[in-house]
Amino acid sequence: MRIFLLLLLSMCLAVPAQSASRGGGQASPSMTVGKIMAVVNGERITALDVEKRAMPELARRRLNPNNPEQRAQIDEIYQQALDSQINDILIHQEALRLKMELPESDVDKELARFMQQQKLNPEELEKQLKQEGLDTKKLREQIRKSLLRQRLLANMVARKIIVSKDEVAQYYEQHKASFTAISAVRMAIIAYPPDVNAEAVAQRIKSGKLRFEEAVRQYSIDLATKKDNGAMPPAPWKEMSPEWRARLSAMKAGDVSDIFILPHPKAQIKAQIKVLEKVGDDKVLSLAEATPDIEAILREPLLQARFDEYTQWLRGRAIVEIKGR
Numbered sequence: 001m002r003i004f005l006l007l008l009l010s011m012c013l014a015v016p017a018q019s020a021s022r023g024g025g026q027a028s029p030s031m032t033v034g035k036i037m038a039v040v041n042g043e044r045i046t047a048l049d050v051e052k053r054a055m056p057e058l059a060r061r062r063l064n065p066n067n068p069e070q071r072a073q074i075d076e077i078y079q080q081a082l083d084s085q086i087n088d089i090l091i092h093q094e095a096l097r098l099k100m101e102l103p104e105s106d107v108d109k110e111l112a113r114f115m116q117q118q119k120l121n122p123e124e125l126e127k128q129l130k131q132e133g134l135d136t137k138k139l140r141e142q143i144r145k146s147l148l149r150q151r152l153l154a155n156m157v158a159r160k161i162i163v164s165k166d167e168v169a170q171y172y173e174q175h176k177a178s179f180t181a182i183s184a185v186r187m188a189i190i191a192y193p194p195d196v197n198a199e200a201v202a203q204r205i206k207s208g209k210l211r212f213e214e215a216v217r218q219y220s221i222d223l224a225t226k227k228d229n230g231a232m233p234p235a236p237w238k239e240m241s242p243e244w245r246a247r248l249s250a251m252k253a254g255d256v257s258d259i260f261i262l263p264h265p266k267a268q269i270k271a272q273i274k275v276l277e278k279v280g281d282d283k284v285l286s287l288a289e290a291t292p293d294i295e296a297i298l299r300e301p302l303l304q305a306r307f308d309e310y311t312q313w314l315r316g317r318a319i320v321e322i323k324g325r
Contacts, residue, residue: 037082039321040089045082054081056194056269082322090314094156095148102151107143117233157306163298171294172287175250179290182237182280185248187273188230190215191222191262198270202259205272212256212274221269234279246296251275 035047057077063070115125122136129135172179190212192198196219204210216230225232237245247257255275262269 036323038086038323039319040086041093041318041320043089043093045085045089049085050078050081053085054078057081059194062197086315086320087311090311090318091149091152092145093318094314095152098152100148100151102144102148106147107140110143110147111140153307153310157303157310158299161299161302161306163295163302167298168291168294169287171298172290175294176284179249179285179293180278180281181283181285181289182278184234184236184279185240186234186276186279187232188212188216188228188276189222189225189232189271189273190220190230192219192259192270193221194269198259198272202256202272205256212272230274231276237280245293246300248275248278249293249297253277 036044037047037050038045054077057080058065058074061073061077063074063077065074115121120128125139126136129139192201201210201215201219205212205215213229216226220226220230222230235244240248247260251257253275257273259270259272262271
């Protein structure tokens with residue numbers, strides 16, 4: 001789990017969350033795992049694929065797929081998992097259709113940057129991956145898909161969102177104290193296992209009934225950071241995506257974030273971070289200096305709406321066959 005948790009954080013993927021569309025058929029827990037649930041322009045999604053994506057949410061909500069009284073809730077979660085996978089495939093296929101160029105050197109650079117950040121040599125990396133049932137080839141493919149996805153969404157979604165200068169100036173005046181010249185952020189993370197009610201734990205942390213560090217020791221599945229109360233290597237501010245800078249700009253040392261999702265290939269992991277230290281000058285940035293961060297903050301809800309529109313457009317152009325129960 002360590003490799004992908006840290007990789008996802010280090011890449012700071014600028015991807016809107018995927019909401020479930022309501023069109024099409026339903027994924028059902030009654031399916032055998034080898035059954036084809038959907039075909040997206042010829043690419044198949046099996047019941048096992050849907051099961052893997054749905055299981056963390058089923059476990060979090062303590063739902064039993066064999067309990068008929070919970071069928072409505074379970075069907076909804078399976079539908080969301082199926083729709084999410086359809087969106088993933090459509091976005092990747094569209095990037096390939098547009099012949100978006102992604103040379104191997106880009107994957108090499110991202111992998112090398114990650115290894116340097118985590119102080120891993122190739123042998124150590126391979127060892128960590130093997131413990132997760134993966135290898136370098138699979139890791140490179142995940143990096144490739146993530147980079148293609150980022151590039152496509154940046155071109156087709158992010159660039160179409162416009163925030164006015166007046167909106168930026170108004171936000172700056174209201175939140176001026178939160179924009180300082182920092183060079184890096186030290187954070188701690190807790191990655192929740194799927195069978196733990198993350199929201200309930202987060203509420204205990206927020207109320208002061210449970211210290212963040214104690215929650216890390218009790219619950220976190222990221223073994224590499226767990227021994228240090230969740231502490232991660234310092235994250236360079238300039239290398240973060242605008243979305244991560246937006247998340248951290250409003251936080252000060254000691255603050256704990258709301259729950260967010262790390263889209264691990266095998267599951268969607270619920271996580272929280274705690275800001276330990278913001279490294280750098282405390283001086284307040286000028287409006288011009290703070291503008292990129294403010295734009296990212298204001299664009300975030302607009303990005304989600306545009307992402308939903310774009311995936312619906314892709315789906316309308318695609319041949320998506322939803323198989324029966």
